[in-house]
Amino acid sequence: MKSVVFILVALFFVVTPVSGQSLSDATGLINRLDVQTSGYAFEIKLTSNFDLTDYTFDKDEKQITLYFDSALENNLAEIIIPQDLLSGNFMFYLNDQEFLPRVESNEKISFITLNFTGSGSNVMRIIGSEYLVGLDPIISNDTLPVDSESIFDDYFVWLVLGSALIVIVPCIVIIVRKMKK
Known part of the structure; x- marks a missing residue:
């Protein structure tokens, strides 16, 4: 051993x-x-x-x-x-x-x-x-084009959220007043 x-x-x-x-x-x-x-x-x-x-x-x-x-x-x-x-x-x-x-x-x-x-x-x-043989220089544009569809989507989201708040806030106020009585 x-x-x-x-x-x-x-x-x-x-x-x-x-x-x-x-x-x-x-x-x-x-x-x-x-x-x-x-x-x-x-x-x-x-x-x-x-x-x-x-x-x-x-x-x-x-x-x-x-x-x-x-x-x-x-x-x-x-x-x-x-x-x-x-x-x-x-x-x-x-x-x-x-x-x-x-x-x-x-x-x-x-x-x-x-x-x-x-x-x-x-x-x-x-x-x-x-x-850059065979290639033309690409002139960059620093501003991106505005996509009108995305603007519509953004407004739609805010419209839905605003409408929901208009409905929910009065409902909560009514429920709180009934609970105090």
């Missing part, structure tokens, strides 16, 4: 639990970046082994800026950008230094693979040469 207990205790210290293993450099964190511009909504997908802290989109500069922190020396990311949002010839800048990642495109998306070294805080700027 003592030998079984000894073996169990020895295995407890010899076998490393799964949670004790370090993360792989290729572990992917998925971020979905929602970009609202000119009345359209686009989704940029980023899968990376670093933490995205913030992002911005500048339609005038045709530029996406990614702010991220990395605890690893070797960084890997895949970005999917809709062609409708940004397309054409891309320029990439990592911490204000020109960067040349692998870019593959089809008629719907641009697939960008980033592979670089360096831990800490970083800034990636992605600049496209074309913006």
Whole structure:
């Protein structure tokens, strides 16, 4: 019996639990970046082994800026950008230094693979040469049209409530007076 207990205790210290293993450099964190511009909504997908802290989109500069922190020396990311949002010839800048990642495109998306070294805080700027290809900017109207049917429904509700109060209040007054007599 003592030998079984000894073996169990020895295995407890010899076998490393799964949670004790370090993360792989290729572990992917998925971020979905929602970009609202000119009345359209686009989704940029980023899968990376670093933490995205913030992002911005500048339609005038045709530029996406990614702010991220990395605890690893070797960084890997895949970005999917809709062609409708940004397309054409891309320029990439990592911490204000020109960067040349692998870019593959089809008629719907641009697939960008980033592979670089360096831990800490970083800034990636992605600049496209074309913006909203095949789409016209939607001019937003801040005022919504008034729906006459909903106005009628609102008035009807108030009319019913008012009528009910006109009937109920006198009935309660009459009942209270009869109870006092």
